[in-house]
Amino acid sequence: MRIALVACFALALANGPIGTLLIMRRESLGGNVLSHAVMPGAALGFLYAGYSLAALTLGGVLTGLAVAGLAALAARSRPQRQDSNLIAFYLVSLSFGVLIVAARGSQADLMHVLFGTVLAVDVKALVLIASISSLTILIVAALYRPLAVESFDPAFLRAVGGGGGTFRAIFITLVVLNLVANFQAFGTLLAIGPMLLPAAAARCWTHKVWPMIALATVMGMAAALSGLLISYYANLPSGLAIVMGSGVIYGMSLLAAGRMRLKPTKLEGR
Amino acid sequence: MANSSDPVRRRRSASDLLRLLGTATAPLRPSLAVSLSALGDNAQGAFARHFDSGYDPNASNGHSRREEGGIAIRNLCVRYGERFAFEGLTGEFPPASLTAVIGPNGAGKSSLLKTLAGIIRPTAGEVICAALARHRLAYLPQQDELDRGFPISVAELVALGDWRNFGSVREPPEGLAASVYEALAAVGLSTVMDRQIAELSVGQFQRALFARLLMQDADVILLDEPFASLDESTTEDLQHFLKRWQGEGRTVVAVLHDLDRVRRHFPSTLLLARSPIAWGDTSLSLSADNLARGQKALLPPEGGHIGRVA
Numbered sequence: 001m002r003i004a005l006v007a008c009f010a011l012a013l014a015n016g017p018i019g020t021l022l023i024m025r026r027e028s029l030g031g032n033v034l035s036h037a038v039m040p041g042a043a044l045g046f047l048y049a050g051y052s053l054a055a056l057t058l059g060g061v062l063t064g065l066a067v068a069g070l071a072a073l074a075a076r077s078r079p080q081r082q083d084s085n086l087i088a089f090y091l092v093s094l095s096f097g098v099l100i101v102a103a104r105g106s107q108a109d110l111m112h113v114l115f116g117t118v119l120a121v122d123v124k125a126l127v128l129i130a131s132i133s134s135l136t137i138l139i140v141a142a143l144y145r146p147l148a149v150e151s152f153d154p155a156f157l158r159a160v161g162g163g164g165g166t167f168r169a170i171f172i173t174l175v176v177l178n179l180v181a182n183f184q185a186f187g188t189l190l191a192i193g194p195m196l197l198p199a200a201a202a203r204c205w206t207h208k209v210w211p212m213i214a215l216a217t218v219m220g221m222a223a224a225l226s227g228l229l230i231s232y233y234a235n236l237p238s239g240l241a242i243v244m245g246s247g248v249i250y251g252m253s254l255l256a257a258g259r260m261r262l263k264p265t266k267l268e269g270r
Numbered sequence: 271m272a273n274s275s276d277p278v279r280r281r282r283s284a285s286d287l288l289r290l291l292g293t294a295t296a297p298l299r300p301s302l303a304v305s306l307s308a309l310g311d312n313a314q315g316a317f318a319r320h321f322d323s324g325y326d327p328n329a330s331n332g333h334s335r336r337e338e339g340g341i342a343i344r345n346l347c348v349r350y351g352e353r354f355a356f357e358g359l360t361g362e363f364p365p366a367s368l369t370a371v372i373g374p375n376g377a378g379k380s381s382l383l384k385t386l387a388g389i390i391r392p393t394a395g396e397v398i399c400a401a402l403a404r405h406r407l408a409y410l411p412q413q414d415e416l417d418r419g420f421p422i423s424v425a426e427l428v429a430l431g432d433w434r435n436f437g438s439v440r441e442p443p444e445g446l447a448a449s450v451y452e453a454l455a456a457v458g459l460s461t462v463m464d465r466q467i468a469e470l471s472v473g474q475f476q477r478a479l480f481a482r483l484l485m486q487d488a489d490v491i492l493l494d495e496p497f498a499s500l501d502e503s504t505t506e507d508l509q510h511f512l513k514r515w516q517g518e519g520r521t522v523v524a525v526l527h528d529l530d531r532v533r534r535h536f537p538s539t540l541l542l543a544r545s546p547i548a549w550g551d552t553s554l555s556l557s558a559d560n561l562a563r564g565q566k567a568l569l570p571p572e573g574g575h576i577g578r579v580a
Contacts, residue, residue, distance in 0.1 A: 024420060143321065146438040149430060152420045153411075155389050160433040160486070161324030161405035207466050209421045 005228055007121045007129050007185055008242065011178075011194060012220030014133035017140040018178050019199030019220075020213045021171065025151040028200075029083065030071065032192045033090045034172075035179045037067035039097030039113065039188035042180075046113070047104055053124050057180055064176035067093060097188065116187030118228070118238040125184050132181040136174050147171055148209070186239040194220055197246035204250075204257035219249050324405055325437025338400045339365035339489040339521050341386055346395035348381050355381035358545050359395070363523055365489075368516040370536035370552070371525045373564055377543045379525040380412065383492045386523070401489040401521075405434065408488035410479055412495050418468055424478050425450055425463045431485025453481040458507065473504040480508055491515055493524040497531070509535055529556065543567035 022031045041063030045055030067089050074085040101110050112120070121129070140147065149157045150167040157167070182191040202215035227242030234241075318325065340363055347357040356378030363369055371379045384390045387409035388402050401407045429442065429450050436442045454460050457477040467475060476496070483491060493512075497505045513535070515522050526532055532539055532552060539555040541547040543564040548555035 026417065142439060146321070148422075152422060153416060155387065155409055155411055155415075156430070156482075157324075158389065159387060159405065159407055159409050159488075160430075161326070162322070162433065162438055166320060207421050207468065212421065 001119065001228065001232065003123065003126055004118045004121055004185070004238065005224065007126050008118065008194075008224030008228070009221050010126070010130045010133045011182055011185065012198070012217050012224060014136040014178050015182070015195040015198065015220050016217030017213050018136060018174055019195040019197075020202065020209070020216050021140075021147065021151060022175065022196065023199045023203055024148075024209075028192075028196055029086055031175060031179075031196060033071065033086045033093075034064055034068060034176055035183070035191040036090050036093045036097075036188055038064045038176070038179050038183050038191065040093050040100065041066075042183060042188070043097040043100035043113065046109070047100055053128060053184075056184075057128060060180040060183060061176060063093070064179060065173065068172045068176060094188070112187065114187045114189050115237060116183065116185050116190065116239040118185045118242065121185055129181045129184060132177050136178055139170065139174060143167065143170065186243065190239055190243050193243035193246060194223070197243070197250050198223065201246070201250040201253040204253040220246070223249055322438040324433050325435075325440065326405065327435050327443075338404075338406075339519065340367075340399075341401075341490060341521060341523075342398040343386075344396050344398070346382075346385065346397065347393050348378065348385055348390060349393040350381075354378075354393070354544065356542060356544050356546075357394075359542075361540075361546070361549050363490075363521050365521050366516055366519045367538055368512060368522045368536055369524070369538040369540055370532040371523060371540045371542055372527065372529065372532060372556075373542040373547075374567075377564070377567075379542055380494055382542065383409070383494050383523065383525060386490075387492050399490065406487075406489040408483050408486045408491045410483060410491075410493040410496060412498065413472065413476065418470075418475060420467065422467055423463075424454070424459065424465055424467060424470065427467055427478055428453055428481045428485055431482040433486075449485065450481075453484045454478075456484060457481045472499050473501060476500060476508065477504065480511055484511070488520065490521045491523070493522070495525050495527065497526065497528070505531075532556065 022028060038060040041059030041061065042056045043059070044063075045052065045057075045059030048059075049055035071082075071086060071089055075082050097113070098110065101113050105113075146157065146162050146167045147170070149162065150171070154168070178195065179191050182194060186194060198219040199212070199216040201219050202212045205215060206212050223245035224242050227245040228238055230236065230245070231238040231241035342362045344360050346359040348355040349357075359382070371382060373379055381390060385392050386397055386399065386402075387407060388397075389409070399407065425447075429446055431453070432442070432446055432449065435446075451460065451463070454463055457480050459474060459477050459481065462470065462474060467478065470478065480496075496508065496512075500508070509531075512522055512524065524536075526536075533556060536552055538550060539552040540549045541555050541560055541564055544567055547564045547567065548557075548560045
């Protein structure tokens with residue numbers, strides 16, 4: 001239980017910045033697609049080596065990056081039809097992954113892959129999660145400026161020379177790595193939840209970036225704590241309880257923040 | 271804080287804001303710098319090449335706009351799948367020129383600007399632009415291409431224009447807050463410096479983008495419909511900048527729709543309708559003859575019944 005809590009806190013520390021950046025870039029759907037793209041790779045790893053952490057992680061990262069690359073290629077040839085491409089990738093990845101697991105694994109295996117088992121996170125998995133989180137935080141802190149500018153105005157970044165696809169590639173890689181980390185605890189269907197929901201909730205309260213990231217992290221931790229406690233006492237699956245917790249926080253934020261902003265911000269005129 | 275009428279106080283709040291640019295990386299930068307210098311010049315060079323190629327504080331030394339400015343294009347052609355945006359474009363935008371690009375909707379004007387800016391790779395032909403290679407080119411996209419809800423303040427947006435002097439990871443230089451204040455004052459936005467860009471009106475946002483262009487100090491400036499959806503007074507204010515930039519020896523190219531404005535303020539015009547109809551002195555390019563040819567060029571072939579494209 002304690003290991004699960006620490007794992008979720010470590011995840012929240014990385015999910016805060018990455019989720020906030022995803023929301024700022026309006027790429028939540030893309031993030032969702034990537035969380036499903038991780039599964040076929042993990043399923044193939046499971047097929048090959050059972051519940052080996054290395055196999056699952058490596059497989060997940062490879063297919064995640066592969067789908068990200070394919071999505072980028074598809075976007076280049078037809079910029080207008082991105083959402084249908086993304087839905088296609090999402091569905092194909094999900095079906096393919098489920099087919100693989102269902103072919104060789106049991107019902108329990110399938111449930112584990114789809115919804116995760118937070119309580120099954122052992123020390124090895126915790127070390128993996130903590131390493132990914134630390135790496136993410138370091139990179140986001142060191143390269144925040146170009147990452148943010150690439151999110152806002154990639155043409156400007158290219159014109160001033162910071163550009164090319166470097167920072168976009170770095171960001172997508174971080175997203176995939178964090179989704180693989182989230183996958184350990186939450187499974188493929190919910191992996192995007194702890195990343196997006198706290199960040200979406202934080203966006204209701206503030207429009208400045210660093211408060212948004214801090215708030216997203218804190219809310220992620222709060223959801224983890226409450227979710228684990230509730231799942232313990234009510235005997236419910238933990239991952240689902242945590243994501244429900246995030247969802248409740250998001251719902252409350254929507255209502256509360258909307259109520260508090262009674263008047264639109266007045267412009268002082270030109 | 272924003273209500274203060276004292277410019278010194280306001281400058282200080284701008285520098286507080288700008289410190290946000292540096293704060294996030296501050297705890298890491300010493301260690302980043304230490305580990306980079308420990309690894310030696312190769313590592314620093316590799317880092318600069320891949321992550322920080324825009325950092326060039328000495329770019330303006332020994333630099334002549336007249337010799338190095340301008341854009342030359344040869345047989346330029348851009349295609350999207352089966353249909354082409356424009357083709358067969360050859361010519362020059364010399365330094366210290368102010369050119370308007372006009373044409374019916376769908377004529378390929380935005381695609382041309384994006385190709386000149388290096389955002390789209392041409393299907394055929396070449397663009398020769400020293401400013402592009404040396405990151406001395408500025409491109410202003412149409413307003414709907416930027417996310418107005420992005421959490422960034424006006425001061426931060428304008429400060430980005432000075433990218434050459436701080437790049438991806440370095441601390442912004444000492445005089446940055448003052449130059450941001452000056453640029454904002456020049457466009458008339460000194461009162462909204464601390465606001466988020468989401469709170470600005472369309473006209474104010476465009477002024478803020480012009481302030482960023484001022485900070486960029488580019489040799490070539492490309493503007494895609496800079497005056498769309500702006501009122502007359504804002505447009506007049508911003509028009510002065512285009513004139514000023516031409517006077518400073520820069521190459522200015524703007525896509526416009528208002529022919530009246532083009533005749534009054536733009537000495538050269540490129541009339542584009544998938545292929546170039548006319549390129550040169552405005553009074554010659556905008557003859558009634560040429561304009562009619564432009565309209566006709568975009569109609570579907572064999573007199574289709576779809577109706578006029580423009």
